[in-house]
Amino acid sequence: MTPTPSAPADRAPADPVLALTGLTRRYGSLTALDDVGLTLGAGARHAVIGPNGAGKTTLLNLIAGTERPDGGSVVLDGRDLTRTAPARRARRGIARSFQQPSVIPELTVLDNLVLAGWRHQERLPLLGGGRARHRTAVAHEQLAEVGLADVAHEPAARLSHGRRRLLDIAAALAARPRVLLLDEPAAGLTDRDIVRLLDVLDGVDATVALLLVEHHTEVVARVADEVTVLVEGRTLVTGPVRTALDHPAVREAYLGVSD
Numbered sequence: 001m002t003p004t005p006s007a008p009a010d011r012a013p014a015d016p017v018l019a020l021t022g023l024t025r026r027y028g029s030l031t032a033l034d035d036v037g038l039t040l041g042a043g044a045r046h047a048v049i050g051p052n053g054a055g056k057t058t059l060l061n062l063i064a065g066t067e068r069p070d071g072g073s074v075v076l077d078g079r080d081l082t083r084t085a086p087a088r089r090a091r092r093g094i095a096r097s098f099q100q101p102s103v104i105p106e107l108t109v110l111d112n113l114v115l116a117g118w119r120h121q122e123r124l125p126l127l128g129g130g131r132a133r134h135r136t137a138v139a140h141e142q143l144a145e146v147g148l149a150d151v152a153h154e155p156a157a158r159l160s161h162g163r164r165r166l167l168d169i170a171a172a173l174a175a176r177p178r179v180l181l182l183d184e185p186a187a188g189l190t191d192r193d194i195v196r197l198l199d200v201l202d203g204v205d206a207t208v209a210l211l212l213v214e215h216h217t218e219v220v221a222r223v224a225d226e227v228t229v230l231v232e233g234r235t236l237v238t239g240p241v242r243t244a245l246d247h248p249a250v251r252e253a254y255l256g257v258s259d
């Protein structure tokens, strides 16, 4: 991965936050992911695109730990997590927002965020009620940041799909992750919701590495610095966003355009 634009040219890029090497996953005779490697530094904005069935969700599953690879490794901050359970990976700093938001519909919007931030809160040196008050105050701030302050006390079930997506992302961020995995965040969103989504992603802490699977190429072009294109489980191209999106094979294989 190239250094971030602000990194001095004469200094080596910082250690990677997330390093994936040779990731391979088979389902019977189908190789869903074939020897895929990727390195994300702090503050990376990396998108993975590709046609249906290319292996994008499989890649996220292998990083989050909900599936195990048949080959390769997942290393976070120098620690090999390839055999580590999903909950432990989450505690180490891998957060995920799903295609179908995973918020708890019966809880209020605010309580969803309070709950999501609890893991981080456990590490703060606050006692009893102090912790709860602090967490609630932080959750209110986070809701304001994602434009959901007006529905703080509504059950999450009453939110539109777009706003539930934003809550899901806010909940993932509340655990203060090192890496945020986003699975098609723009899917099913209205144009107005997409503008909100882009605002939220713009506001993600610059130290968090963001890995985005997305079909919406305008969202990819707006959010990502770098793009990996998967086709049939293999990396077709990986590089700066414009180079990847303008690659003739990508235009043909993914966008259905031939020059």
Ligand SMILES: Nc1ncnc2c1ncn2[C@@H]1O[C@H](COP(=O)(O)OP(=O)(O)OP(=O)(O)O)[C@@H](O)[C@H]1O
Binding pocket: 027, 030, 032, 050, 051, 052, 053, 054, 055, 056, 057, 058, 059
């Ligand atoms: N649990 C499974 N059992 C068998 N085959 C699977 C399983 N999960 C995924 N596959 C297959 O692996 C391949 C990659 O699937 P994956 O969902 O990762 O693709 P994708 O790029 O995310 O596709 P989409 O854009 O449609 O979500 C597909 O051919 C899919 O049918």
